[in-house]
Amino acid sequence: MIDNLIISLIAIVGAPIIGGLLFGIDRRITARLQNRFGPPILQPFYDFFKLLGKESIAVNQIQMMYVLSHLFFAIAALLMLVLRQDLLMLMFIFAFSTISLIIGAMSVRSPYSKIGAQREIMQMLAYEPVLLLMVFGVYKVTGSFMIQSILDYPMPLIYSLPLVFFAFLYVLTIKLRKSPFDFSTSHHGHQELIKGLTTEFSGTQLALIELTHWYDLMILLGLIALFFAQPLWVGILIALGAYFLEMVIDNICARVTWPWMIKATWLIGVGTALVNIIGLYLRP
Amino acid sequence: MEGYVLALLALATLLPAFCAAICYVIKNRAVRNFVVVVNTLVLFFITWEFVRLLMGSNGSIRINEGSLPAHLGEVIKYLDVLLLGFIGYQGLKLKKPLIVALTLAQLVPVIFFEFFMGVHEPTAAFVIDYLSVVLILLISLVGPIIAIFAIGYMEEHEHHLHLAKTKQPAFFMVIIGFLGAMNALVMTNNLSWMYFFWEVTTLCSFLLIKHDENEISITNAVRALWMNLTGGVAFIAAIIIIYQVKGTLSVEDIAVAPVAGAFTGLFPIALGLLCIAGFTKSAQFPFQSWLLGAMVAPTPVSALLHSSTMVKAGVYLVVRIAPAFIGTILGDMVAIAGAFTFMAASAVAISQSNAKRVLAYSTIANLGLIICCAGIGNYVALAAAILLIVFHGVSKGLLFLCVGTIEQGIGSRNIEDMQGVMKIMPVTTIIMVIGMISMLLPPFGVLITKWLAIEAAVSMPLVLLLIVLGSACTVVFWSKWIGTVLTMSYKPKYAIENIPTSIKAALGILILAVFVVCVGIAPMYNALIDPQLKAFHLTDKIQLIGSQGGLWLTGGSNVAIGGFAVLAVFTIILALFIAIPYYLHKGKSADLRAPYLCGENIDSDLRGAEFMGPGEKPAGTLVRNYYLTGAFGEEKLTHVLNLIAGAIIMLMLGMVIR
Amino acid sequence: MFDFLGSVLKNVISKPATRMYPYETREAMDKARGALGEIEIEKCIFCGICATKCPSIAIKVDKAERSWEFNRLKCIVCNVCVEVCPVKCLHMDKAHLGPLLAVEKTKRNGPPKPAPAAKAAESTN
């Protein structure tokens, strides 16, 4: 019990620090990929604290609540991860976090954030099945939904779930809102929806959304690491490698459109994951 | 003891019937309201007593044929014929040959079977086990609340229609009678009696849908009638076959796990027919259209049909006989059919902008999931099925009542018109949003059952894929609806809406129920559902236990292989609930700015919905939700989906025959 | 899909194209038009040609007051005044000028015009 408490605390405090740093490195590397010098590595933290110090303005007065629930549920999902709980429920909790933001974005009357929210919903429509299928593949291999049992499983999951891993990487691009799938909101504001989902969030609210991104990143990287759970450091290295891959993909793709994304994700993501899973069934 | 139970039983069935009669005879509003309230209270009491008695018993409360008044069987037989006769008469009156034909298709076998075959009625006429009690709980708690809601609603409704003569007496009669029939249906152990109550619900629903007596409601009522009569035909056919094969009509004896070699011959077909009867009643694809058509009825009717009665009869039947086909090809096909309906209905719901139709499709989807779970038929799946019956009933009842209230408030049931309803009807809106969240998100029950269903469906990849795709679709239609009703862009002067007391009471009780069933999921599961599952004598290794404020799956060795601590997540929700009033209070209008409109807001009006358009003319902004009609359009999809669903059912029967 | 991969990877390993201004400044181009330099007011004869030729009306010359007033924030750095000045008392700086924190006009007053006045005084005398 006490162990769990300590682990949770470390996760809650440590995740955003590492996540923020990773985002800083991301921005630096992205800059380098574009032949620029790039911002300091600590830039995300500067942004975060600056945002905390801004005047709080809002379009309606309970916007903050959605942001908080966006954050809380992301933390809850992270805790489920570090406490090695049910993977499937983790996905649902994680989805709750996103839905909070969607509802928050829809509750303000800005047309851009509303359309951004609609697009985010479409993204969920695209990636949710893949995430659930991934969980299912994990179960098929380990015989349990608990993350604990993945860690206990003697062989890295990647051996049995290579295609599922690929599908997950695919979805990761959507979840991290990287190009080519950055249409609900993009980290640089040059798109038709201004900032999409986050258009009407500013100051502290935006800071908290940033913070949630950091948690999200850690959760997703954690999930990647799970595929290589034995030994853990390989998992972490691969997770970082996957993140680098995302950065590169971000920089060599144009933004596609969401109808294409849904089609492609259901075909490629769901397809490959299914092939893998059916393979598992056929395997004696 | 026996006598007391008998009295309770009589009360549960006959009191509603009696109250119904009073409602019809004494056409006085005050009396009617009084009767409805008394009926409610008595039903609550009965439910409570049943639970108490069941807890004290060894698994079920049984009432033998012998202790019933003599000739009850005879009476029911005659009533049966009378009922069919009445339906046939309705068909004649409306000049619908199809209905007459379907009635005859039942009447002939019924008369033949009941009067000429010399049927042995089973000894245990009524067996009330945990499953029955769960449904009684649902029927007798949610049903009367909807009746209470109807008091306020119908007043307004009739006011709206400018009726010369009120039709409320008939309305309340049918509604309350309906509850009695449902109660009897879930308690009886006699298949042919169940058939009688089944047909009573069919008739009641027909009368209720027809209530407004305009062209469209009559058309839709007729559609509901013939579809359900089709199910009735399947039912009576199944009864005859079962009696031929098994020589008994006792549900208890039928619903046992098949011994090796028993699942051959005609018996599986009978089970398949019963399933089809269940499909029609619970509006599975391709029989979904009657339930959608039923939306024309006044909202309490929809609420009743969707939450606690009618459609639940269908899934009840399937779950009830599920042990008989667990692990067989029939079970697999039922699971596929259910999962397919789940996916199909969820997908079509995306394209709907009519709130009630969205709810209807969601109902169909959830019933599909229940049936799917019954088909999968392992320990976890059946637990999911029964839990979902409860959660869905409570939440859906609530949602329909909310939509009804909002519809009367804003004069539209279109989701697009609900933008900003938060300002006009804040309380109803918040209740509705909680209701919707309870259909979609953790830690509420419906999601937990979806989670259980997915965890249970691991043995069937196709079913799993369908569930997974379907649940992605549910996210779409719920979240856009929630977002729409919550739209508000400035500190509104909350005009707390003025709604009739009865509606307030109904909404209040139901929202409480939503929370109670979720918070109390572990005890509820342990007390009511686990024993039932034990009684099914399932042989799965994976078990479900309720502890630590949540549900946990365990493998053979008591190690958790999955689980969810509901209470932990409730803590977060609670924290958020504390945050709401804080931020409501904190937001000063000085901090509130109009939304960004590319710099062309007409003025700094906080409503911020207008911008300066071309030619210096003001224009309003508006964002409509996406309905993806290109991909998920109802007209386009329905035919295809119906064909597929029909094929699945044909396949089901075909495979069983082989 | 991966047509740009080579370019970005090349970018990662090569040095960024960024000029590290303000830490490193590059040399100003020859004849670059940075900003109009300080007027050599002693040379100016207040003929007003610069003011009339300036396309942006950034210069005001008051002959009587012997003042030359320049609005830096209006100047479009076109070099015309430099070209037309008969006594070449204006010149163009290659480097640009720093930001201003307020609108300010540069007003330069020439030294009082002693010679003709003295002459006039002499002649009357």
Place this chain on the structure above:
Amino acid sequence: MIKTTIPFGPQHPVLPEPLHLKLVMEDEKIVEAIPAIGYVHRGLEKLAEVKDFHQNVFLVERICGICSVQHAMAYVQGIETMMNIEIPDRAKYLRVIWAELHRIHSHLLWLGLFADAFGFEALFMQCWRDREKVMDIMEATSGARVVVSVNVVGGTKRDISSEHLAEIIRVVDQVKEDMKNMENAFLNDYTVKHRTVGVGHLTKEQAYSLGAVGPMARASGVAQDLRTLGYAAYNDLCFDMVVETAGDCWARTAVRLKEVYECVRLIKAAIDKLPKGDFAVPVKGNPTGEVISRVEQPRGEVLYYIKGNGTKNLDRLRVRTPTFANIPTLLVMLPGSQLADVPVLLLTIDPCISCTER
């Protein structure tokens, strides 16, 4: 059925310039798009009537910073015809060199912004990085990066020294090299093609009857480029027109990309043939009469109508810019497209609102 209505612009990160559109949509399909302009209208044509005709060169350069060289060129050529000034040959060639350098910068700028419109940040950065090389050479030869002010009535303001000429050749060759990479990304990349191929299709007839000009028209197969008129030194440089026939955004990208190569060729040819001698002649007198002067801008044909009255002020200076002619194509292209394609379509006409509204 209620339809989604949203404003797009005037302050919008996709477009650096203020253009407002009222978009009416069904889901994300545009059903109606009405442009509103006037956010950059200054009334410059009127101002030109009170400045003298030499000063007006600086004024018309500031109609727009992206195409200032050609604006000045069109203006001074107009005045020169009116006043019957024959400028020295060297000035003609110098004008071509600067104009084509300017065209390269404008096209690279557009390519970058276009890449940004479909969310390809790295490509945007790459284009602008290469554009900086052109800007540097501009500054070296003229003293300013953007508004170079090299054209004056009667010739050019300065000469280009032979070192700078060599430098120019080096730079344009380098740009050409770098362009090869980008060309691949722009024309072959799957995701890019997903966003450009078939988007904003205009047939040849549509393009012609809507009065499209420049790359817009040439991408639809309308062979029309005013450099064929042979003003300045274009007659001697064997100018090749770039024409594509697909008529969609992809074709327009292709036209502009290939025009950069053509510019490079023209610059090198001009430097090759650059005659020795003076680069300006003195100007006396004032313009009088009416004249129409046309020049091919990066975005297409610009038309100057100038009316002089014998004084140093003009009676009327009228400018019809290419974007002005291309905006009507939006009225045809936008309805029926997707919201996500709006930035792409807006940029595909290479909008320059400051030119449009003057």
Place this chain on the structure above:
Amino acid sequence: MGLMNTSRMKSPWIIHVNCTACNGCDIEVVAALTPMFDVERFGIVNVGNPKHADVMVVTGCVNPKTARVLKNIYDQMPEPKLVLAIGACGGTGGIFAECYNVLGGPDKVIPVDAYVPGCPPRPEAIIDGAVAALGLFEAKAKAMKEKAKKAAEKAKAEA
């Protein structure tokens, strides 16, 4: 002074508002964001949304239509905020100051904190301007706090 202030200085997010500019300044502002000058080194990002921005970069003069837009965008920015006016137009209206549809520089509509002269100013000059403007953040933040305090007191007095 303090974490907050360092952060403010190190993370100025800009919104680029093109009023009635000739594009000369605009492309130089954009050029400052691109590899050669890369102002992201200072944490500057063009967010394009007033609700996220700290610094407004205005190019061009204002005409009646853009005056309206400019005011609106400025009002939607949260405090503390700065305005940086670019170019001759941004200062006084530049060469267009005498046009019939030009009101003058943006300081006719909103308070401007720093001006960058030039037509157009080089990206280097724009960087200089941004750096100079950032020095004003501290005072702005203080003023904001003061204002908030006063507002709170007033609210208390009313209550």
Place this chain on the structure above:
Amino acid sequence: MIENIAEITKDQLLGETQKMSGQNYRFVTTSCVDLGDGNLDVLYHFDKDAKLQNLRIKAKRGEEVPSISKIYLCAVLVENEMKELFGLNVTGMAIDYGGHMLLTPEALKNPQSKITIEQRGEK
């Protein structure tokens, strides 16, 4: 000085334009010139194979001139502009901005016409 210019009356305008369109000319633009005292010259420029063909009509400020946007849709912008800046009353435009395409309703009317001293004083 301008080649290929035909002087026509404003009643001939639509017919002549129709002819131009029949000969497959491309519409370039119109130019409006204020001659003082409310007299306007309107030039219509057409182009075929880089050869210009011009029409010139004379009108008074406020006078009705038919729109050619039915023949050449692309003329709407310039006709709206003439209406707004010169006060030429162009009728029957395909898209009518109601005289507020470029300017706000509060702005000076017809700003590009020759403004007399008194009028300018108002501004």
